[in-house]
Amino acid sequence: MRRWQMETFGRAHLRLAEVPVPTPGRGQVLVKIGAAALNYRDLLMIEDGMGMTLDMPFTPGSDMSGEVVALGPQVLRLQPGDRVVNAFFTNWSDGIAPVPVHPFGGPGPGMLAEYVVFDEAQLVLAPQSLTHVEASTLTCAGTTAWFALAEQARTRPGDTVVVQGTGGVALFALQLARAQGARVAVISGSADKLERVKALGATWCIDRTTSPRWADAVRELTGGRGADHVLELAGGDNFEQSLQAIAQGGRISVIGMLQGTELRSSVYPLMLGRATVQGIGVGHRRALADLVRALDAANIRPVVAGSYGLTELPAALEHLARGAFGKVVVDLSRR
Known part of the structure; x- marks a missing residue:
């Protein structure tokens, strides 16, 4: 499979590499990424890691929508073929955020890859009314707005x-x-x-x-x-x-x-x-699930400023850096 990665900081050091498809372990699922939305956070992570210690090679990206293609042992909620989106935090399902939790989330796993392994607990079913490109915008931007207006x-x-x-x-x-x-x-x-x-x-x-x-x-x-x-x-x-x-x-x-x-x-x-x-620092998984139901019920479609193929990541990051009306998304269905 292909994924973007870097050995040192800076957009100039991003490379599209061929790596093995990962295997899900206990309680994990393998997701084929349909689309990955970009955030300003991604630019900062690429440039200096935002003060986090990163394992290199590092793959950026925190938001995705995709399809479950394989299950590890003891997966209970999901099945192959399920369309899913990921919660931003890996260890915050509901209630008060666990301590310590980094205000900008953890460093991975990066979403700018064709396949990613997730803990089942990090995923919720995607909105039925949205495409992968649209649904990928929910992890950070959508959940943050929802958490401010409807949760807190x-x-x-x-x-x-x-x-x-x-x-x-x-x-x-x-x-x-x-x-x-x-x-x-x-x-x-x-x-x-x-x-x-x-x-x-x-x-x-x-x-x-x-x-x-x-x-x-x-x-x-x-x-x-x-x-x-x-x-x-x-x-x-x-x-x-x-x-x-x-x-x-x-x-x-x-x-x-x-x-x-x-x-x-x-x-x-x-x-x-x-x-x-x-x-407001994004939100928990339950809030994301509530947002999904709300978007389907209210027929709200996220605003996408532009979508780019996986090989077009540099252009997508440039679009993000100069400012966008809505979200910039990497669409992995585009070759």
Whole structure:
């Protein structure tokens, strides 16, 4: 089989290698990968490992949809032919995350391969309504948005949700919040992308280039009340605007760190707004299974910015690096 791997860090060192097909052990299944969605995390893992100790050769990729083709001993839930998606964490099935757990997940197994072995406990059945390309986007982006809106919060009809940007998590959050009956304000610096989110159901579009104090715009659009929930995808100084945009008792889900690893704000808007601030680091397997049912029930289709064949991984990573409206996916059915 073929898989992408590297002996040292850097995109220039990625090589498409021929290796033996792995054999599943006790409680494991062999999955033929149909598609692997890419995350910004993958770029960071390729460049420096994100501080993790990696066994070389290292195969990147954390998200996939595929088909079970072989079973190891004592596999109970799955059968050959089942279409499956993987949970991000290998050891978090439900409840409180086990300790210690790395905030960015473990280093493997990498999904940019034609076959991968999984513990049965890491997999759930894929949505019936989605292709492999679409379903591969659920592991990180879909689960993160779902965990923020439906697991760690209970979004209700009439709520106002603020979404920052138009990447994979942001667009999932827009679609899920709308399905929950919420009004959604999307913030972006691209007028073209704001036009596109209108087609996905955005209630309001705020251009941060013309409204750099976007929190004021949220207040104005909501009649001064503010938002019930803000998905903070930038970090840095942007966090203070998120605090200023929420209603009394509102919630901020801290998900991204595009402006760095610090959150900067005066304590006053936090205290005056009586805000709840929660960190979201993807989610557990049960939440992924709940998301799968929700997508089938609501007929939500993930937004895919582009799909590439396995040999086209360098082009896919370049697309990811320059920014994408939705998810970038490697489609292994393409030769």
